[in-house]
Amino acid sequence: MKHLPEIFFVTAFFGIVFLLGGYDEKVGSAIGNTKMGAAVFFTQSTTSAQLQDTFKNASSTKKKLNILIVPGHEPDFGGAEYQGIKERDLNADLALYLAQYLVEDGHYEVVLARGRERRNPFLENYFASSAEEIKKFVNTQKEEMARLVQEGKITTKNNGVEHNDAPTDVALRLYGINKWANEHKVDIILHVHFNDSAPRKVNNPGEYNGFTIYTPERQYSNAEASAEVSKHIFKRLSKMFPVSNLDGEAVGVVEDQELIALGSGNTVDAASVLVEYGYIYEPQLRTQSVRTPVLKELAFQTYLGLADFFHEPSVISSPYESTFLPYEGKTPVKKTLLANKEVLSFQAALSHKGFYPPENYTKNDCPISGLFGPCTHTAITAFQREHNIKGEKGEAGPKTRSTLRSLFAPELITTR
Numbered sequence: 268m269k270h271l272p273e274i275f276f277v278t279a280f281f282g283i284v285f286l287l288g289g290y291d292e293k294v295g296s297a298i299g300n301t302k303m304g305a306a307v308f309f310t311q312s313t314t315s316a317q318l319q320d321t322f323k324n325a326s327s328t329k330k331k332l333n334i335l336i337v338p339g340h341e342p343d344f345g346g347a348e349y350q351g352i353k354e355r356d357l358n359a360d361l362a363l364y365l366a367q368y369l370v371e372d373g374h375y376e377v378v379l380a381r382g383r384e385r386r387n388p389f390l391e392n393y394f395a396s397s398a399e400e401i402k403k404f405v406n407t408q409k410e411e412m413a414r415l416v417q418e419g420k421i422t423t424k425n426n427g428v429e430h431n432d433a434p435t436d437v438a439l440r441l442y443g444i445n446k447w448a449n450e451h452k453v454d455i456i457l458h459v460h461f462n463d464s465a466p467r468k469v470n471n472p473g474e475y476n477g478f479t480i481y482t483p484e485r486q487y488s489n490a491e492a493s494a495e496v497s498k499h500i501f502k503r504l505s506k507m508f509p510v511s512n513l514d515g516e517a518v519g520v521v522e523d524q525e526l527i528a529l530g531s532g533n534t535v536d537a538a539s540v541l542v543e544y545g546y547i548y549e550p551q552l553r554t555q556s557v558r559t560p561v562l563k564e565l566a567f568q569t570y571l572g573l574a575d576f577f578h579e580p581s582v583i584s585s586p587y588e589s590t591f592l593p594y595e596g597k598t599p600v601k602k603t604l605l606a607n608k609e610v611l612s613f614q615a616a617l618s619h620k621g622f623y624p625p626e627n628y629t630k631n632d633c634p635i636s637g638l639f640g641p642c643t644h645t646a647i648t649a650f651q652r653e654h655n656i657k658g659e660k661g662e663a664g665p666k667t668r669s670t671l672r673s674l675f676a677p678e679l680i681t682t683r
């Protein structure tokens with residue numbers, strides 16, 4: 268594929284810092300009930316209202332919203348793999364697309380934790396120079412957490428979803444990212460991942476599909492803001508993409524107490540959200556011609572979710588609020604063994620018009636995959652019936668395509 272540049276700092280390294288209310292009193296004073304309705308021991312380190320204020324004042328104060336994007340896993344190690352496709356590469360590519368949308372928007376300062384090839388040198392230096400402090404930080408937080416659990420101030424929660432344990436050095440770097448983010452007053456951390464299901468034979472697809480968002484368990488100091496951000500990103504992604512059908516993930520936004528990325532041991536002050544954008548073996552990730560637009564769309568929907576959280580219309584012009592649309596399909600839609608781009612945009616267009624997934628099927632049964640199979644065939648048949656198209660039975664022939672195209676004529680744009 269076209270090599271993505273190793274951009275670490277999409278914009279300049281942010282030197283501007285600001286204090287969040289109660290920042291220094293992270294652990295200590297018990298507060299009452301939050302909006303989430305749970306008894307919370309940790310003082311809120313950030314809130315939705317604070318983030319929204321920062322965002323609103325961004326233009327006048329020049330203090331932009333600080334976002335740290337962390338592509339899951341290491342440049343050369345870890346993550347799911349399928350048929351030579353590596354999750355860690357997909358994470359880096361999606362993160363870069365997302366960073367580009369956020370920077371283009373103008374409200375955000377964006378830092379990427381790594382690219383495909385190497386870590387952000389600032390973080391790399393930090394890991395090396397602060398190794399001892401990071402270890403101390405982890406131990407202090409863990410001891411404090413254990414004490415609070417023992418005293419009954421914090422309740423341990425298990426959401427039933429199994430996570431792989433990270434090797435010690437990887438875990439330390441994840442905690443290091445948390446500490447670094449705390450010290451640099453990062454507002455929001457977005458962790459980018461693709462999922463895997465176990466057990467699975469290396470070269471066989473697994474049984475689940477769809478995306479899930481993990482958010483800090485509600486007792487943590489960053490829980491409220493993270494949950495709100497998660498909710499808005501979820502709303503956008505779920506318009507087009509199926510939600511994971513794995514037990515425990517099917518709720519869409521899953522609270523988690525153990526993931527380091529989200530602040531295990533209450534180690535993160537910023538809102539932190541971890542998105543599993545789909546399963547590594549899903550067909551839309553197999554071929555580059557489909558994978559690239561899909562990664563861009565996932566990034567774009569995430570960006571729109573953030574814009575929604577901030578009550579801000581997207582400043583990036585996209586009349587149908589999707590990079591897949593409007594439908595322009597002028598080339599034939601072919602049935603190929605692997606996914607192809609014509610089928611992808613055809614399915615997206617049918618989906619926008621309510622024909623895909625076809626009646627009685629879910630998005631998990633019939634995802635927008637770029638694969639022409641029974642789902643697409645059934646959807647086309649219904650579309651042809653509705654539009655009285657004859658002679659192209661279940662095929663995406665010229666009449667079908669031009670009818671679908673005409674539904675995306677500029678004068679028909681009605682979305683906001």
Ligand SMILES: [Zn+2]
Nearest residue numbers: 339346460461
């Ligand atoms: Zn992962």
